[in-house]
Amino acid sequence: MSKPKDKRKALMKSALELFTSKGFDNTSTASISRSAGVATGTLFTYFDNKESLINDLYLETKMEFMGIFPPMPDDIIMTEEVVKVFWDLSINWGLKNPKKMKFIVMYKSSPYITKMTWDELAEDMALLGNIYQRSIDEGVIKDLPIEYLMEATTSHVYFTILYLSSRKIKDQQVIDDLFPTMWDMIRA
Amino acid sequence: MSKPKDKRKALMKSALELFTSKGFDNTSTASISRSAGVATGTLFTYFDNKESLINDLYLETKMEFMGIFPPMPDDIIMTEEVVKVFWDLSINWGLKNPKKMKFIVMYKSSPYITKMTWDELAEDMALLGNIYQRSIDEGVIKDLPIEYLMEATTSHVYFTILYLSSRKIKDQQVIDDLFPTMWDMIRA
Amino acid sequence: MSKPKDKRKALMKSALELFTSKGFDNTSTASISRSAGVATGTLFTYFDNKESLINDLYLETKMEFMGIFPPMPDDIIMTEEVVKVFWDLSINWGLKNPKKMKFIVMYKSSPYITKMTWDELAEDMALLGNIYQRSIDEGVIKDLPIEYLMEATTSHVYFTILYLSSRKIKDQQVIDDLFPTMWDMIRA
Amino acid sequence: MSKPKDKRKALMKSALELFTSKGFDNTSTASISRSAGVATGTLFTYFDNKESLINDLYLETKMEFMGIFPPMPDDIIMTEEVVKVFWDLSINWGLKNPKKMKFIVMYKSSPYITKMTWDELAEDMALLGNIYQRSIDEGVIKDLPIEYLMEATTSHVYFTILYLSSRKIKDQQVIDDLFPTMWDMIRA
DNA sequence: CATGAATGAGGCTTCATTCAT
DNA sequence: TATGAATGAAGCCTCATTCAT
Secondary structure (H helix, E strand, O other): OOOOOHHHHHHHHHHHHHHHHHOOOOOOHHHHHHHHOOOHHHHHHHOOOHHHHHHHHHHHHHHHHHOOOOOOOOOOOOOHHHHHHHHHHHHHHHHHOHHHHHHHHHHHOOOOOOHHHHHHHHHHHHHHHHHHHHHHHOOOEOOOOHHHHHHHHHHHHHHHHHHHHHOOOOOHHHHHHHHHHHHHHHEO | OOOOOHHHHHHHHHHHHHHHHHOOOOOOHHHHHHHHOOOHHHHHHHOOOHHHHHHHHHHHHHHHHHOOOOOOOOOOOOOHHHHHHHHHHHHHHHHHOHHHHHHHHHHHOOOOOOHHHHHHHHHHHHHHHHHHHHHHHOOOEOOOOHHHHHHHHHHHHHHHHHHHHHOOOOOHHHHHHHHHHHHHHHEO | OOOOOHHHHHHHHHHHHHHHHHOOOOOOHHHHHHHHOOOHHHHHHHOOOHHHHHHHHHHHHHHHHHOOOOOOOOOOOOOHHHHHHHHHHHHHHHHHOHHHHHHHHHHHOOOOOOHHHHHHHHHHHHHHHHHHHHHHHOOOEOOOOHHHHHHHHHHHHHHHHHHHHHOOOOOHHHHHHHHHHHHHHHEO | OOOOOHHHHHHHHHHHHHHHHHOOOOOOHHHHHHHHOOOHHHHHHHOOOHHHHHHHHHHHHHHHHHOOOOOOOOOOOOOHHHHHHHHHHHHHHHHHOHHHHHHHHHHHOOOOOOHHHHHHHHHHHHHHHHHHHHHHHOOOEOOOOHHHHHHHHHHHHHHHHHHHHHOOOOOHHHHHHHHHHHHHHHEO
């Protein structure tokens, strides 16, 4: 007797696997079901439709990723040490979860982003935005549009993870060595 | 009467338009033909198949982009001034050709890259690689893996174009202001 | 409600009907589905593709045909009486199943024969070959290449069925009268 | 400067080649034109359509085949010697023109036979029919329906040619050895 | 909740034929 | 006559989704 939600998890897992290896459109819902060991119809008892599955998968993956960051004091500023902590946490999570990382990137440049997801992203932005603003005010990072800085750093982190992943590099030393590209990019 | 190759051009144009707005898989060959004002079969007199159309479109777009860079002396080094020239040329072409830019990015992370295209890219890389190597040797940029530096800069340029495009910003002043994120990222 | 496999049977029946009346290439999968009263896609839940449908239809038809012959003692020889039994069984089955007969003939000269089917045929041949060899050794049939004799007789039986079918002749008397053309052809 | 009708001949030749190797439906008119070294449209200046080309090709091939038989006295009878002459002529022509032979067989069991061709065949039949009738009356061949005997012999000749062709056998000795299967089949 | 056979719209591609040059 | 680009109907097949069990 399988626990309730077991099948949902299996479907999510298969979906992640297949979407990242074959792309959204070359992955049929039937293949996801098959790979998860459930019937074709079962997928639709857990998700309204394929798009919904993709969005749910994104939301949960994103939440898992956001969960790795420790709570921050309200008045934190982006010093080199602080940014290095984020860098290490992000890169290491990405290297341990390459498919999840790839999925997040794929999703963001896909036509599946819905309004809901956009709102969700905006929320993240708002929180982070404060930190960036304060850091600019303190003169520790460049005085450029906040959105630009946020997205540029995010983008650079993703890029670095993809670079290391594809070369199967896991050395902390390398991660340390690459950090200055990040920090110099934004520091004042 | 229409000039020869007129239809081919129309198909290319429609394809660029539709692929960038709806994605490769959500763009049917029929919709491309319709949008180009030709019969469904006509597309296949100019391209063997959908994949072939995508590859041709990439190759021609890439060539157009590469064509904007002036010839360089063999012993050129990546000083701030030199990098700034590339930055300006790239960003401005990207802003004038946002769809072409988007298409290039889309293509590179799609499953449509064929061996031919990979070889073509490898060639580009080899040429640029020398410049990076010399610059590292001269101590003007960071001593990090060449591939990392090349891809990171490329990625950052693309990101910046997408950022500016989506906000319809065309100011040279802004482009100048953002340049330090690029240069600081790699300079020694 | 319909019994399981009802649709498969209906598809097979329609396929036999259409293939024999219009040929393989002038029969669309859509027309088969329509004629069977199912949706276009349904055909493909029972058969991988058109070729597969044709092969399955052949295999099942061939098995049905082979099933009409009684088990033979291992040392049987092709005397006139024995050959007459085969003649009667074959012709009568052919007259009762003219479409199936026509289909078997069509299939054998089509490009749809796959390796599997060839192997299957080779097996039949091997079994029959022994009988022919023994009969030659005993001097009851002509001493000619076994393959020639086997194929010539098979071909003559098919021809006779087609001849009688197209004229709607079912008389046992006629079948008896025509038998000597067969027997004289091969007897010593 | 090519003679008029040169292209027509080239088209006929390519058509024979392609039809016999790939079948009617897997041979496009474009491929015939290409193989004949003419433009796609040119085929349609010589033939109304594909079907017409097939019929013309059949008619000409059939006439060539019929032309190999020497004129016969009006009161000829099918003695063993006479039949042997037909057998030798037919088989040898078939072995020298395997594609033409194959084409004739293909055509007869295809959906391309039109009324015109049927009429043409009926004419042949009428002429030959007299010979068969006289031979039956003289008691030299079996007293069976004339059409049956005519078609059975024709069919057996075709079969033998195909058998020998596919095994690349050209020995006159073998042809002689196989003759009794033919003669015994019909002789009284 | 789970199943999986069934649906049918829609996608890619082929090809006989036409027609302006 | 000859050309070959252009046409668009038609073919095979896929797949998200439904629904009776």
